[in-house]
Amino acid sequence: MTPLRSMVCVGILGAHHIPVSGIMADEPSIRLMVDTDLDQVFSLIDQENWGWEFHEIRRIFALDTRNSIVAEINGEIVGLITLINFGKTAFIVHVIVKEGWRKKRLGARMMRDALQNLDSLDVDNVELHAMPDVAEFYTQFGFKRVEEISFFCKHPGTSGQQNTVDATSDAEFRLLDLEETLSMSECQSRMMGFHESDFQYAMKTDPPEYPVARLVGSSVTAMLIARKGSELNPLGPWFMNHPDKKTARAMLRSAIARLPDRRTDVGISTSNELAKDIFLDEGFSLMTEGVVRVSRSARAVSPFPRELLAIGHLGVI
Ligand SMILES: CC(C)(COP(=O)(O)OP(=O)(O)OC[C@H]1O[C@@H](n2cnc3c(N)ncnc32)[C@H](O)[C@@H]1OP(=O)(O)O)[C@@H](O)C(=O)NCCC(=O)NCCS
Incomplete structure (x- = not known):
């Protein structure tokens, strides 16, 4: 499997920005989250009104600076997955696609990239706590319901x-x-x-x-x-x-x-x-x-x- 980092390199080299058959021109590219993204990342999370504070987002990032991802287009972050890889267990904290970009398969693309990356590491269990109306979304990636x-x-x-x-x-x-x-x-x-x-x-x-x-x-x-x-x-x-x-x-x-x-x-x-x-x-x-x-x-x-x-x-x- 291709680790995310190599895909990110492809993104940085510009492959994601090259129009293919005229359909890729306005598609966000997916890359690893970096420290300077945190303001935009927090603002996207804050729009969901889940009550997260900025320092918590910084704490999540500090626990694992290598595996969270963002989807970006023209310098704007329109999607994100924050996650912490503890070594064997990884915990996905946020999965968000900005309103206006939903239902265009961006959420699925981000999930696949993030999971492909974790699969290339030593992780044997990925967990997350899903909002009730979104739990079904994760079954397509192999997640199974454990409990409430x-x-x-x-x-x-x-x-x-x-x-x-x-x-x-x-x-x-x-x-x-x-x-x-x-x-x-x-x-x-x-x-x-x-x-x-x-x-x-x-x-x-x-x-x-x-x-x-x-x-x-x-x-x-x-x-x-x-x-x-x-x-x-x-x-x-x-x-x-x-x-x-x-x-x-x-x-x-x-x-x-x-x-x-x-x-x-x-x-x-x-x-x-x-x-x-x-x-x-x-x-x-x-x-x-x-x-x-x-x-x-x-x-x-x-x-x-x-x-x-x-x-x-x-x-x-
Ligand atoms: C949930 C979310 C990330 C999905 O992202 P998205 O880009 O809109 O989803 P996609 O277009 O990639 O959907 C891929 C597939 O999942 C399905 N899907 C999307 N949202 C779903 C949901 N809430 N429940 C069940 N299936 C869902 C789609 O129908 C699509 O199915 P298809 O392949 O048969 O067409 C996005 O709606 C979002 O950011 N919501 C608000 C924040 C949130 O609730 N995050 C999750 C917290 S647990």
Whole structure:
């Protein structure tokens, strides 16, 4: 297969701009995203009103500067795919074609180019969280539905149920340093079904500010990663070996108490009733439901287990 980079070279050499039988003249060319694209990239993402902030787009790009792509015509970006290749697992974050350019097969061209590139690397699983009305779009590229995801958020000043007794636990939750967090990649990998090396890469490249864990003796029985955003704090992944409501609520409070007083966002597997109860009890409200987790993988990808109480903001982290 032709890696994207060689196709990009062809693009740079101008082949995409050469009219072929009079039909290619006004077709956007597809190339790798570069740092100087980020303003235009953000503005295209912002038009979808999904609530992304510029610094998050910069963070996604910093995690992987080599695989996101844009479609460009006359200096204008009219399509994009942002993705993070963690090594073995790749997560597609955005797929957008600018209004006016839709239904001209540009989205499909970009997807094929991006996937062809990933296929030429060491990636064995590509995942994304699709909006419900677009999930079907991805089946043509080999993606299969895995499960549904719901997103919850908690606004500053919103308190949970007054029943504090229910959320008090004797368990202690400790803030971890980076080395300790890295050593827990194996637990994360087991819970989320991705490779351990994916977590090692993510944690080293973009260390979380607030990784909280519960340790019993030398073993980890729970871990929650919390991050600080400029407008919102993303929570997750979060797992507990044997989740129970009381300990989970206490752990969530312990993590949130460390965060700046901003909106907190979290994604959970929709079928995880326990996680839903915990977040509702703690003052979170449902923001988006029916988001479809799809995967394109040679191996079987399973729904997240019940022990995983929250997934990460960017699929893996
Ligand atoms: C989804 C999106 C990227 C598709 O891009 P596009 O360039 O319009 O799509 P294409 O023209 O390449 O479509 C290729 C094929 O997919 C189908 N398709 C396009 N959008 C679809 C959708 N929402 N659901 C199911 N199939 C879809 C097309 O009908 C076409 O099928 P065909 O080959 O049988 O004709 C584009 O509509 C978009 O940017 N939407 C807004 C942002 C968004 O929702 N992104 C996805 C978030 S998960």
